[in-house]
Amino acid sequence: MKKKIAIHWFRQDLRLQDNPALYHASQHQNVLPVYILDDLNAGENQMGAASKLWLFHSLSSLSNSLNGKLFIANGNPIEVFQNLTQEYEIEAIYWNRCYEPWRIKRDIQIKEQLFSIGIEVKSFNGSLLWEPWQVQKKDGTPYTVFTPFYRKGCLNAPAPRLPYNLPEKLNLCDISNLDANIKKLDLLPQIPWDAEVIKSWEIGEAGAQKCLTTFLEHGIENYKEGRNFPAQQSVSRLSPYLHFGEISPNQIWSACMGREMTDHMDHFCSELGWREFSHSLLYFNPDITYQNLQSKFDTFPWNSDLTLLTAWQKGQTGIPMVDAGMRELWQTGYMHNRVRMIVGSFLVKNLRLHWKHGERWFWDTLFDADMANNAASWQWIAGCGADAAPYFRIFNPVTQGQKFDPKGHYIRRFIPEISALPDKYLFAPWEAPEHILQEAHINLGKTYPLPIVDLKQSRINALEAFKLLSL
DNA sequence: TTTTGAGTTGTTCGA
DNA sequence: GTCGAACAACTCAAA
Secondary structure (H helix, E strand, C coil): CCCEEEEEEECCCCCCCCCHHHHHHCCCCEEEEEEEECHHHHHHHCCCHHHHHHHHHHHHHHHHHCCCCCEEEECCHHHHHHHHHHHCEEEEEEEECCCCHHHHHHHHHHHHHHHHCCCEEEEECCCCCCCHHHCCCCCCCCCCCHHHHHHHHHHHCCCCCCCCCCCCCCCECCCCCCCCCHHHHCCCCCCCCHHHHHHHCCCCHHHHHHHHHHHHHHHHHHHHHHCCCCCCCCCCCCHHHHHHCCCCHHHHHHHHHCCCCCHHHHHHHHHHHHHHHHHHHHHHCCCCCCCCCCHHHHHCCCECCHHHHHHHHHCCCCCHHHHHHHHHHHHHCCCCHHHHHHHHHHHHHHCCECHHHHHHHHHHHCCCCCHHHHHHHHHHHHCCCCCCCCCCCCCCHHHHHHHHCCCCHHHHHHCHHHCCCCHHHHCCHHHCCHHHHHHCCCCECCCECCCCCCHHHHHHHHHHHHHHHCC
């Protein structure tokens, strides 16, 4: 006699708490939790190296929480399910919805095919505060500007649901040939660069909860201003956990609503609103990962000098604030939000390289790489995205450094070779007199690069090029 | 249909 | 050093 089984398909919801699909699946007699690495359908969108590393540890953590009873597979999900249905009596498959275009397309097909062989599929919202189709303008079309999207659209819509409790019972299947070996997914890098990078993170559901608690106890009190200073501990760093679903936005939202509503809290909540906005943009414009949202940018004269790109990627541009950011990314799999804007503006406007190069690099190196956030944010900084701001907003990495890293803690942490420079020259070493450089043991062009581009001239050039677009 | 107010995050220059 | 203006013009969203 075969046991009746419901599958919970884990995707971007690697948690047990507040997991709507898992909660409902748990009401079946037996639950088989499954994770499938699907590089096949992902194609060009398959996870980058940093994401895969995070996933490895996140799955290990999840598998532990499930007493090792997580079924792991590598391949085409429909084939995995077909194989499982041949061996076991699968009653239903549960999952929480994903919103990347390729996943939507795939999931629709899977749902149809499973339906045709008599298996029920139930999907839930486990990743967004509001479904994209729930937040629309009065005329039924999607918002394209953040502020009305969030203030009018989201905040006037029904409040986000409260978090689900843990399933009261969860009878995990003891299937005989359970393949729970995460190693076979080949997620870890060939060259072992990972040990150092994951040091600053506690990956998994418990780590996500700690991260939230720490932020609400220490970071939120000065969030509105403090979030601009990369050397301060004022941002939540919840983004990778949110991407993989080790925590849900509803858990965060609900924790925020349970506290005093200050300006700081309001600002933090609006950042969750930005996440919703990015997902809405991607949902209604599925090609924003490669297509300018504003088509007038299609004729923009991008630079094609890829040696500049390499210097940017390696944190060797000779402009400390930019290099510090790029090295933080490489060394930690993360970059502070303020610095993301600085390095992004620099790539697109000063080096005038296509935003797509930045999008791809971030996709490969960020732990929190997320298709919606990444594409929407790169288009935003490039000026071709959903942005009401003027084209002449070009960040000056020197000014930004002086303003937001005034003591140079951030720069010195990531660029030790110039750490002996006095603050006055730290942000623009090329302006330092020779004797100051000598005292700091710096030989520009040898121990630290000369700037690969003239900030002032490249700004003027970019303004010219952008002006031509609006003609 | 027309009108109105407003739009994440900046920089530079000159008083 | 500090402050306000200029940098342009457009489109969005709602009344």
